[in-house]
Amino acid sequence: MNKIKINLPEKPYSFYLGENIFDKLDKFINKNYPAHSVFIVVDKTVYKLYKLRVDSFLKSIKNKSNKFILTASEENKSFESLKKIHSSLIKNNFGRDTLLAAIGGGIIGDLAGFAAATFMRGIPFAQVPTTLLAMVDSSVGGKTGINFSNTKNVIGAFYQPGFIYADTAFLKTLPKKEFICGVGEIVKYAFLTNKYFFNFLTRNFEKAINGDTNVLNRLIRNSVAYKGSVVAEDEKESGLRKVLNLGHTFAHALEVEQDHKIKHGEAVIFGLACALYTSKEIGILTADRFKRYFNLIREFQDLITINSFDKRKIYNIMLRDKKNLQGKVKFVLLSGIGDILLNVEVDKKVLYSSLEAGERYFQKSK
Ligand SMILES: NC(=O)c1ccc[n+]([C@@H]2O[C@H](COP(=O)([O-])OP(=O)(O)OC[C@H]3O[C@@H](n4cnc5c(N)ncnc54)[C@H](O)[C@@H]3O)[C@@H](O)[C@H]2O)c1
Incomplete structure (x- = not known):
């Protein structure tokens, strides 16, 4: 044990x-x-x-x-x-x-x-x-x-x-769909931590999705150790803990817009895709890194489907989200693995184009 x-x-x-x-x-x-x-x-x-x-x-x-x-x-x-x-x-x-x-x-x-x-x-x-x-x-x-x-x-x-x-x-x-959701959150940890975790997950994606015990054991240990260290430093989310929300502002809004008919983990995968797009669009993530990181998201393309949604509604839900103060939507974005930016305000236009990109991407898999 x-x-x-x-x-x-x-x-x-x-x-x-x-x-x-x-x-x-x-x-x-x-x-x-x-x-x-x-x-x-x-x-x-x-x-x-x-x-x-x-x-x-x-x-x-x-x-x-x-x-x-x-x-x-x-x-x-x-x-x-x-x-x-x-x-x-x-x-x-x-x-x-x-x-x-x-x-x-x-x-x-x-x-x-x-x-x-x-x-x-x-x-x-x-x-x-x-x-x-x-x-x-x-x-x-x-x-x-x-x-x-x-x-x-x-x-x-x-x-x-x-x-x-x-x-x-x-x-x-555990049904396959739930494994996909769990691995979705693990991808978040791969982006948050370091290249070793990221490379391990990239190499073992299939095994993780198919429930390989050894691979899962290591992924769970790494994710928990990382989350534990963040929470130990900032239990009440006044600063550092916000990194754990990478992709989640998009995800929560989509879940509400879709009346909870989409799984949280699936929404997180979509949210991570949107966060990568947004990071690239506002110039904090290079095209080369975007391409490399997005390869991990690509693994989910045939595994999940996102139904079309109302972007305006998503935007309003984001504004209402408890984490967004003073009527501005703030995002957790990334410029590299383990290189995370908090409280980034994003232009509505960029936001809409990221949502469209995510929607297009996961609709293709129908
Ligand atoms: N507190 C936090 O920090 C935090 C973080 C992430 C997500 N969440 C919340 O977690 C929820 C999603 O959790 P989840 O993905 O575990 O979903 P869930 O609790 O709905 O479980 C998913 C499905 O798996 C079934 N199930 C559970 N264990 C099983 C097993 N061993 N074998 C077969 N079936 C099993 C459940 O009956 C359910 O149908 C959301 O409400 C989300 O908001 C909370």
Whole structure:
């Protein structure tokens, strides 16, 4: 089992990674949370697929345990679900001495994390990510929240887990589409970090998409170590942490415009394509680098399709995005691998042409 330390100054915690480690989670909790009850929020699909393992885990918890099963959908990342989780905790007499664990992808993790943050002013929380995207990204860093008023993640809290337990055996049942989404976020990390990561991913793209355990192991470790170091330096996103939003201003707006019918990871791939175009158009990324970096995006051309969208609507959604202050859309862009620029204001015309380029590019794959 690998252990990656997320060194937050006030609350350091560990990310455990390995195959079949879920079977050891009961012992880990009984040892580290001896006085705690355990309440899990589990993805309905995951529960169906791993019912025996999940039930046996709950049974082996020394103290009281219970489960709340929920379908993972953006519609369910809502106040209504939050209310149901809190009601279930109260109805079943769970108190402050409860460890709330999320077992599922990013939707379950974000929602359950917010439920833990807000129940009795905050109870211990653990992430058990079961999608590649959640393993490389959403389980780390403490961003929790729900969607509201057609805006993604607009209500939430920074609330760190006590630990993260990532069992790569869960990935054996992950649909191909979800692998593509996870690798999309990994591409973001390849652009953010260094040429070794970038070259490794470029060489092993096929293996990553097809779930090769060794390749995924390294990609997860590298992504988590990088994200952990950024979050440790800037937990509340006042500066450096904004780098993690590379491609995400485009992605979030597209997700809303498409009524969440597009997966977050697919939107991120589109967003990264647009961010590369924008960086080239405003002259911070050379044509040569653009070409080289875009080769990694090209790998997705036959794997995802983006339906046509209303650019004006996308622009207005971007203006409304919580990260954009004073009515100006600001972007995270790049001039090289690991060379990231924050808060770049982009001309509306350039923005529209980048969106058109991204749209054209991924429509071709139909
Ligand atoms: N908090 C953060 O920092 C952060 C970062 C990135 C994304 N997010 C959020 O994460 C969400 C996306 O997360 P996601 O891509 O994990 O999506 P998800 O939670 O919807 O899971 C994707 C699909 O995979 C299924 N699934 C999960 N585990 C499975 C398994 N082991 N086998 C088979 N099927 C499985 C789910 O039922 C679902 O249908 C979005 O809401 C996004 O906003 C949060």
